[in-house]
Amino acid sequence: xxxxxxxxxxxxxxxxxxxxxxxxxxxxxxxxxxxxxxxxxxxxxxxxxxxxxxxxxxxxxxxxxxxxxxxxxxxxxxxxxxxxxxxxxxxxxxxxxxxxxxxxxxxxxxxxxxxxxxxxxxxxxxxxxxxxxxxxxxxxxxxxxxxxxxxxxxxxxxxxxxxxxxxxxxxxxxxxxxxxxxxxxxxxxxxxxxxxxxxxxxxxxxxxxxxxxx
Numbered sequence: 001x002x003x004x005x006x007x008x009x010x011x012x013x014x015x016x017x018x019x020x021x022x023x024x025x026x027x028x029x030x031x032x033x034x035x036x037x038x039x040x041x042x043x044x045x046x047x048x049x050x051x052x053x054x055x056x057x058x059x060x061x062x063x064x065x066x067x068x069x070x071x072x073x074x075x076x077x078x079x080x081x082x083x084x085x086x087x088x089x090x091x092x093x094x095x096x097x098x099x100x101x102x103x104x105x106x107x108x109x110x111x112x113x114x115x116x117x118x119x120x121x122x123x124x125x126x127x128x129x130x131x132x133x134x135x136x137x138x139x140x141x142x143x144x145x146x147x148x149x150x151x152x153x154x155x156x157x158x159x160x161x162x163x164x165x166x167x168x169x170x171x172x173x174x175x176x177x178x179x180x181x182x183x184x185x186x187x188x189x190x191x192x193x194x195x196x197x198x199x200x201x202x203x204x205x206x207x208x209x210x211x212x213x214x
Contacts, residue, residue, distance in 0.1 A: 003050040003096045006032050010044030016212055017106040018045045019097065020136075021119030025062040027051050031116055034138075034196060038205045045112070045208065046104065053092055054085055065089040065122050074167055080143040086125075093126045108132055112208055114156075115140060116196065117166060124174065134211055136204060138196050139163060141170035146177045154184045156207045158200045160192035 006028045018038070022031045028049040035047035056062030066086035069078055080086050101107050112134045115123040120140015127135045128149040137157045155178050159171035168189065175187045186207060190200050 002099075003053065003092055004028075005048045005050040005096075008032065008035055008039075008047035008049075010039055010046065012044070014044050014046045015106060015110060016045050016133075016208075017048065017100070017104055017111045018136075018208065019048050019050070019100070019111060019113045021050065021065070021093070021113075021115030021122050022052065022063070023115075023117030023119050023139075024064050024068070025056045025059040026116075027061060027063045031119070034116070034201065034204075037198075037201045038208060046106065048100070048104075050093075050096065053089060065118050074141065074165075074170060086143070089122060090125055093122060094129060097126065097130055109151075112136060112211065114138060114204075117141075117194065134207070136207070137171070137174060138200070138204070139166055139171075139194055140174065141166050142174050142177060146174070146181075148181060149183065152183060154186065154207070154211070156204060157185060157187045158196070158203060159189050160194060160197075161189050162192060163194045165194035 018035055020031055028051045032049050052063035052065045054064050056064045066083050108131050110133050113123050113127045113132050114136025116138045120137040121143045123135055124142045124146050128147045131151040132153050134153050135155045139159055157171055157175050175185050178185045190197050
């Protein structure tokens with residue numbers, strides 16, 4: 001089943017694409033503004049923001065890529081790989097991403113994949129399997145060991161020092177895993193909670209714009 005997605009097409013039309021995955025309990029509309037903000041201070045990128053396939057159990061209109069065990073706090077181990085919803089989301093995202101070049105005319109090599117919170121986790125899960133231009137991890141985490149990327153790519157990891165949802169240690173673990181692969185990782189923290197501040201968005205914009213000049 002194809003994922004439903006919001007499409008943002010700038011003028012003039014771009015030959016670069018940003019795919020952004022939303023977090024747990026949110027939906028595509030909640031994070032569309034992040035791409036719009038990036039475009040305000042960079043060259044314009046075409047944007048696609050898919051909705052997760054599963055309804056959130058507590059948030060009306062909210063979606064999830066997979067569920068969490070009761071009272072999960074990111075500080076105790078959990079085998080997410082055993083969850084059928086995670087495996088289903090992984091398969092659907094990968095199939096959808098692989099279909100995008102035919103749909104948009106933009107190759108994966110000029111596609112930036114990113115996500116906020118649980119969307120960042122899904123980016124770290126699916127993104128390494130694809131020949132992407134780059135990955136953006138915004139207040140995210142890895143729910144399993146990060147697989148070897150099929151091609152080298154820069155990665156931007158941004159996190160809040162006051163994040164009370166996803167511990168800062170999770171972003172440091174992400175940085176370490178990616179650097180162990182020899183990937184160029186830009187890691188930066190901000191005095192923010194579980195969010196993406198304007199200053200963080202400016203860094204994301206600069207990162208994305210720099211890719212287009214390589």
